[in-house]
Amino acid sequence: MSRNDDDxxxxxxxxxxxxxxxxxxxxxxxxxxxxxxxxxxxxGFGLSFQEAFWPxxxxxxxxxxxxxxxxxxxxxxxxxx
Amino acid sequence: xxxxxAGTLGGVEGEGVWLALGTVLMLIGMVVFIAKGxxxxxxxxxxFYIITILIPGIAAASYLSMFFGFGLTEVPVxxxxxxxxxENGGTLEVYWARYADxxxxxxxxxxxxxxxxxxxxxxxxxxVGLDAFMIVTGLGATLMRSGVARYAFWTISTIxxxxxxxxxxxxxxxAASDLxxxxxxxxxxxxxxxxxxxxxxxxxxxxGTEGAGVVGLYVETLxxxxxxxxxxVGFGFILLSSRSIVGDDSVPTxxxxxxxxx
Numbered sequence: 001m002s003r004n005d006d007d008x009x010x011x012x013x014x015x016x017x018x019x020x021x022x023x024x025x026x027x028x029x030x031x032x033x034x035x036x037x038x039x040x041x042x043x044g045f046g047l048s049f050q051e052a053f054w055p056x057x058x059x060x061x062x063x064x065x066x067x068x069x070x071x072x073x074x075x076x077x078x079x080x081x
Numbered sequence: 082x083x084x085x086x087a088g089t090l091g092g093v094e095g096e097g098v099w100l101a102l103g104t105v106l107m108l109i110g111m112v113v114f115i116a117k118g119x120x121x122x123x124x125x126x127x128x129f130y131i132i133t134i135l136i137p138g139i140a141a142a143s144y145l146s147m148f149f150g151f152g153l154t155e156v157p158v159x160x161x162x163x164x165x166x167x168e169n170g171g172t173l174e175v176y177w178a179r180y181a182d183x184x185x186x187x188x189x190x191x192x193x194x195x196x197x198x199x200x201x202x203x204x205x206x207x208x209v210g211l212d213a214f215m216i217v218t219g220l221g222a223t224l225m226r227s228g229v230a231r232y233a234f235w236t237i238s239t240i241x242x243x244x245x246x247x248x249x250x251x252x253x254x255x256a257a258s259d260l261x262x263x264x265x266x267x268x269x270x271x272x273x274x275x276x277x278x279x280x281x282x283x284x285x286x287x288x289g290t291e292g293a294g295v296v297g298l299y300v301e302t303l304x305x306x307x308x309x310x311x312x313x314v315g316f317g318f319i320l321l322s323s324r325s326i327v328g329d330d331s332v333p334t335x336x337x338x339x340x341x342x343x
Contacts, residue, residue, distance in 0.1 A: 024131070031139055031185050035146040035178050049154050050224070057181060057220070061213060064185045068192055068209075071131050075124035 020070040027066030034060050096302035100148040103306040107141035110314030117321050129326050132193050133317040136186045140313050143182030144306075152178020162228050163294030173290055174298060179305065180220045187212050190316060194249075194271050197264065197320065198257035208248055215241035219283075223291050235292070239283045246276055264325035271319055278312040 034056055041052040111134055118130030146152035153176055160171040188209040195205035215238050222234035249272060257268040285308065286292050289301035296304070320326060 028135060028138075032142045035139075035142050035181055036149075036151045038177075039151055053154075053177060053224075057184060057217070060181045060184050064188050067132075067135060067185075067189065071128050071192075074127065074131070 015076050017073055017076045020073045023066055023070035024074070027063045027070060031060055031063035031067070034063065096299050097148055099299075099302045099306045100144050103309060104141050104144040104148060106306075106310045106314060107137040107144060110137035110310070110317060111141060114317050114321060117327070126326060128196060129193065129320065132189050132196075133320055136189050136193075136313045136317060139185050139189075140182055140309060143178045144309075146178045147176045152176055152181070156224055156226065158226055158228065158231070163290070163292070165290040165294040165297060175223050175291065176302075177220070177223070180216060180223065183219075184213060184216045186313060187216065190275065190312070191249075193316070193320060194268065194275065195253060195256075197260075197268050197271070197325075198253045199259065200253050200256040204248075204252050204256070208245060208253075211241055211245045211248065215245060219286070222286070231291075235283065235286065242279060242283060246279065249275065261325065263323060267319065267323035267325060271316060274312070274316055274319065278308055281308055 038049075038052055038056055041047060041056065042049065045052070114130065114134045114137070118127070118134065121127055121130055143152065153174060155172045156175050157172050158166050160167040162171070162173075166173055191208050191212055192205060195208065218234050218238035218241060222231050222238055225231045225234060253268075254272065257265055257272075260268060282305075285301065285304055288295040289304075290296075290298050
């Protein structure tokens with residue numbers, strides 16, 4: 001690593017990743033809404049409990065994945081090249 | 082109109098009392114964690130705060146959902162299954178939202194402790210996968226109509242939990258061995274908290290209305306609430322009280338060579 005690279009690294013700053021913020025908000029919203037949505041899904045689509053529940057559970061897990069990925073990518077390191 | 086259940090907004094009764102209390106305690110935990118993390122600028126510390134705030138936040142939504150009856154269903158198991166089913170015409174009242182909450186929040190707890198330990202993404206991912214398997218098979222145990230199938234799924238889920246806890250103890254502890262003393266101490270306390278509280282969940286299932294029916298829904302809901310609050314809010318308090326998270330000692334001090342070079 002050259003001296004110039006060191007300087008650039010020292011000047012690196014963390015910037016908020018807007019896409020991750022959006023991903024975080026959407027994932028949390030999906031996760032929370034999912035906890036209340038099952039009766040409406042059953043009534044709206046005429047589904048049995050099991051038919052509505054398992055897809056909903058998959059959505060809950062995807063919401064967790066969305067939260068995890070968003071949090072871990074919330075800040076991007078930007079350097080002054 | 083809200084689905085029917087024991088607790089209503091006007092006059093809370095039965096296990097609704099514990100669901101309401103669970104909602105309030107989770108909300109208090111979330112608000113306290115937000116207050117503690119307000120103004121934190123360090124990106125790595127922000128990760129801990131966001132994850133730790135979301136855990137009781139999601140759990141509060143889950144408890145509210147159960148309180149209003151959205152997160153409740155009935156599973157026909159036959160009157161011979163246990164005394165609780167016999168008293169309720171052969172059906173069990175099951176709070177499915179509990180499992181949806183756990184599928185969201187337990188991986189977040191593992192992510193929190195994994196990040197603290199400095200575990201690799203591969204190890205955290207493996208543990209999260211095992212955790213999801215444990216929760217889904219636990220749900221299988223709860224939603225099955227046959228008693229044999231219920232206990233078979235409970236056994237599979239419990240074996241997955243034992244493997245998960247072993248993995249947590251062995252792999253994450255090894256990753257945490259490089260941490261400073263304070264962070265290592267916090268990791269050990271949190272790891273032991275997970276080991277103890279998570280072990281109690283399948284035992285409670287076994288003695289509760291979904292299992293042998295030794296304790297009724299009222300006591301079962303109370304005990305699940307105490308476990309949930311301890312495992313989530315208690316976890317967060319310990320983590321966010323650690324000097325390695327809230328203090329400045331995580332900033333590496335320059336070595337003598339670096340200081341001399343300056």
